[in-house]
Structure formats: structure tokens, C-alpha cells
Amino acid sequence: MDELHTYRQEIDAIDEQLSTLLNQRMAVSRAVANYKAAHDNHVLDNQREQEVIDKAKARSDREDLKDYHETFFRQLMALSRAYQHSLINVENPINSENKEYPSTAQGVAYLGEQGSFSDKAAENYFGDKINRIPASSFRSIVEGVIQGTWLYGILPVENSLNGSIAQALDLFRDHQIFIVGEVVLPIRHCLLGLPGTNVDGIKKVISHPQALEQCSLYIDQIGFRREPRTSTASAAAELAKTDDRSIAAIGSPQLADCYPLIILKEDIQNPGNNFTRFAVIRSQPIYQQDTDKMSLFCRVPHVSGSLYQLLHCFAQHNLNLLNLTARPMENNPWHYDFYIDLEGGLHQSSVQSALKDVGRICETYKILGSYRHDQLS
Numbered sequence: 001m002d003e004l005h006t007y008r009q010e011i012d013a014i015d016e017q018l019s020t021l022l023n024q025r026m027a028v029s030r031a032v033a034n035y036k037a038a039h040d041n042h043v044l045d046n047q048r049e050q051e052v053i054d055k056a057k058a059r060s061d062r063e064d065l066k067d068y069h070e071t072f073f074r075q076l077m078a079l080s081r082a083y084q085h086s087l088i089n090v091e092n093p094i095n096s097e098n099k100e101y102p103s104t105a106q107g108v109a110y111l112g113e114q115g116s117f118s119d120k121a122a123e124n125y126f127g128d129k130i131n132r133i134p135a136s137s138f139r140s141i142v143e144g145v146i147q148g149t150w151l152y153g154i155l156p157v158e159n160s161l162n163g164s165i166a167q168a169l170d171l172f173r174d175h176q177i178f179i180v181g182e183v184v185l186p187i188r189h190c191l192l193g194l195p196g197t198n199v200d201g202i203k204k205v206i207s208h209p210q211a212l213e214q215c216s217l218y219i220d221q222i223g224f225r226r227e228p229r230t231s232t233a234s235a236a237a238e239l240a241k242t243d244d245r246s247i248a249a250i251g252s253p254q255l256a257d258c259y260p261l262i263i264l265k266e267d268i269q270n271p272g273n274n275f276t277r278f279a280v281i282r283s284q285p286i287y288q289q290d291t292d293k294m295s296l297f298c299r300v301p302h303v304s305g306s307l308y309q310l311l312h313c314f315a316q317h318n319l320n321l322l323n324l325t326a327r328p329m330e331n332n333p334w335h336y337d338f339y340i341d342l343e344g345g346l347h348q349s350s351v352q353s354a355l356k357d358v359g360r361i362c363e364t365y366k367i368l369g370s371y372r373h374d375q376l377s
């Protein structure tokens, strides 16, 4: 028997012990995952990981092995985290019953007033089956849904010309809300005025900043002054209360049905395909077997290559990304979280495998929802 063979026998014996220990360690990690799920704790605990690494380095019997100890335990804990994520995020929702929402909650809250694009999006999604309640801000919609005042909320998340709507994405990241569906609306803007208004006499236009931006070419061509309002519908409501014919509002043609205003000019939006995507949100996720789109927030370690690794794992599992938006972390300047939409539902094995890798790579990640994409998107 040569020397190498003897060494390999020794390594096999050590590996056997390591495998036994790995079984034991992962069993404890599984118990920790259940605890964390029950107590709403994050999987990643940086402080604890540093303690584990420091202790491991101190146990090293040679100075030149300290770094190997560190890497070994870092990897071990990344695997432990991946396992915990797979138990908390993937298995539980699919296998468990979708939880009941609070019985007091009812209706769907949308931004703005009657006739806003959000109102139209809510109508398209729910029809007349459910009350539509106007709300004054994104935050009040999210808080009302979490507190059980409203069953659903509807928020614009992306415009095909202007990109992601950062404020909505940040609320998804920072609150316990989930996306359960989406609506895509073609955005057609018109110029609205009081009856008797002459376009030549208009000096100022009021609307939501997104709408003003979406009509920037027309506004600049005529030379109107722009003034932002909280929504297109609140701009229309404000105009209807005045008798000032030097002001016009910009918004959907439906606003002319809701307020005593007339359409002065139709289709003033910038040329191109202008669609807005709305997310239907709820305080509890709904996981169904026929979903085909998912949204996530991912936080990768702030080191070279980590975002590449994250994207690589979606590519490896043949999953097409539909959106990737970097959002700054509030308490950590120049560091970013990544909002991701991908093609595929949580019930698919390729998605579940990719998410196991995502859990290994990310410091933390959150599944925002698995839902059906709207045909228009």
C-alpha cells in the first residue's frame, strides 16, 4: 500500500466524521430556522457569524491555518443560511395553507381620487366585486393594508418609459407586504381644463410628477409652467374648484367624467409605448400553483463579484430577469439592495433551486410575491 493511499484513508475517515457533524449542524440550523420563522427574525445574524469565525480562528493549531478556518466557517454558515432560507421562504409557503386575512379588512385602497390611473387599475383587476377606497399616499396604503383596514392595496411600481417607481419598491422592502397580482395599464394623458378654457391662455399645468414627466415634450413645446401635485386626480379636483382658466390639469380621460372639466387635448404623452405596471398588495402572501412571475429583494455582500454570482445563479437555472433595480440602503450610504422581477413561479423546481443558491449568495433576501403577470406586460 503506497503512502498516498494511506493518506486518503485518513482523509476518508475524517470526512466521515465531518459528514456526521454536518448532519448534526444542519439539523440544529433547521431548528433555528423554525424558531426564526416563528419569531419573525432575520436569517442572517452578522454579529453571531463574527463570533463563530473568531472562535474558529482561535482554535486553529497553526498561524497559517487561521484564514482557512475563517473561510471554512464562512462557507459553512452560508450553507446553513441557504438551508434556512429554503425552509422559511420556499417550503413553508407552498406547503402551508394560505393564511386568512383579518376579517375586518375590506376593499382595495388606491392612490389619488376617483378616476386616477390607480383607480382604473383596481377596477381592471377586481371589477366591481370589491369597494375601491381612495388614499392620499403610498405609505398610507401600505400601512392600511398591514393594519387590516384594507384587504388589498394597489401601487404603481414601474412605467415603461420612466422605469421603476422607487418609492413603491422601498415600501415593499421595508414592510411586511406581499405582491399577489399585477395590472398593466396603457397610459394615455390628456390636457383638462374648465369649460370655456382656451389652450392659448394656459400658463400653468398641474399633475403628478410622473404624468408631467410623461408629457414633457408637449409641455416644453407649448412652454407651460409645471407644478407637481400628489396625484393626477387631486390636480383635476383642485382645478375643478377654481375658476382659473390659466391653469390646466394632466391626467386620464376618465377624469373628465368624474369632475366638471373638459378635455382640451387628447394623447399628449410623449411618443412610445407608455404603460404603467401596478402591483396588487396584501398583508399575507398568496402562493398558487399557476403563477409565472416573481419579485424579490436581495442584499448581496459588499465584495467584488457578489452581484455577478447572484445573476449567474438565475442564468444557471435558465430564469429570465424582467427587472433589476438598485435601491440605496437607508442607513448605509453608497450600499444598495437589488429589486428583481423574474419569469417563473415559486412552485417551479428551477425557481426553488435558484432560490437555494440565492440564499447561499445573499446576506439576506425577501420574496415579495409569486403571481400571474398581466398579459399586457
Ligand SMILES: O=C(O)C(=O)C[C@]1(C(=O)O)C=C[C@@H](O)C=C1
Residues within 6 Å of the ligand: 029, 032, 043, 044, 045, 046, 048, 049, 052, 076, 077, 080, 081
Ligand atoms: O445562530 C444563528 O442565528 C443561526 O441561524 C445559525 C448560523 C450558523 O449556521 O452558525 C446561521 C446563520 C446566521 O447568520 C448565524 C449563524
